[in-house]
Amino acid sequence: MAKGSVRKKGKKWYYRFYVEDASGNLVQKEYAGTESKSETEKLLRQAMDDYESKKFIAKSENITVGELLDIWAEEELKTGTLSNGTVQNYLGAITNIKKHPISERKLKNVTSEHLQAFFDLLSFGGTYPDGSERKGYSKDYIRSFSAVLQQSFRFAVSPKQYITFNPMQYIKLKYQTDEVDLFSDDDMDGDIQPIPREDYERLIEFLQDYNPPAILPIQIAYYAGLRIGEACGLAWQDVNLEEQCLT
Structure with missing residues (x-):
């Protein structure tokens, strides 16, 4: 039976409980609740009931890059000390990364070459997987993508131990001389x-x-x-x- 608890950080309550990972070890999961202790305790009970009923164990070999980004966002990004503006910026970057096929790659199969090609496409533009032609993005925009992937892959190495090394450490960000205007109509969603x-x-x-x-x-x-x-x-x-x- 999973054991859990709630705790307050700032104005918000968080709930956490232990689950068994793919190696059979007990690891603690923590999630953001609400500003109400009783509501957060209810969320905790629902989460533990769901875990007990499904006994879902995340197999690291099946996790995709997109799934890693979601896990990192819930367990580290949203519960960390970054400002709300930075968190929202990173969540926006995650949404855009998940539109690219690289997000569907299995984490264990992603190489530095895959990531370098992805960032080169962001920097210089070209033909996207959906067939559309797009211009490159600005330095600041690319740095947001890089920060998200750097931190999420580091998170995958430790503490999650999904992979043994961070392929982002070999990426070299390249920038075009003339940066693209982020406010052009072509790039608006x-x-x-x-x-x-x-x-x-x-x-x-x-x-x-x-x-x-x-x-x-x-x-x-x-x-x-x-x-x-x-x-x-x-x-x-x-x-x-x-x-x-x-x-």
């Missing part, structure tokens, strides 16, 4: 569109008279491609002054 430049300038002019302190987060959101909530959630640890980018 779905119906999301940035505000026109003239509307942005009118907004800044309005704020200069009515609310000057609001100008900086608006500028950051516009030029970095962030949602307002992400811009407001930025912390100094997200600002790399040496590289002049957000991490």
Whole structure:
């Protein structure tokens, strides 16, 4: 019978319990609950009941890159100390990585060559698996992808022990001389569109008279491609002054 407990970190409660991994060892799983202790305890009971009924043991040889990203996001990214803006940025990168066939590769079969080809495609553009032609992305955009894969593969090595080494350590990020504008219509997903430049300038002019302190987060959101909530959630640890980018 799985044993579990709940604990409070900040304003939110978390629940955790022990399960048996592929090697027969007991490992602790922790997940984010809610701000209510009773609701989190209910989530804990549901999770333990589900585990007991299914007795699901994740076999490392069957895990795909996409599944690894989901596990890392739930167990480490969302429960860590990164700012909300950084977490949302990384979750967005995960969503985009999972659109590429590399996410369907078995973790044990992914090589540095596969990853290098993926990053070269991001950097310089070309023909995507769906047949579409796309331009390369900016340095900051590529660095977000790199950070996600670096940390998730490190997580796969330790503590998860899904693989024995991190293939991302051999990747060399390459950048094109002329970076692509992240705000071009060609690269926008779905119906999301940035505000026109003239509307942005009118907004800044309005704020200069009515609310000057609001100008900086608006500028950051516009030029970095962030949602307002992400811009407001930025912390100094997200600002790399040496590289002049957000991490």
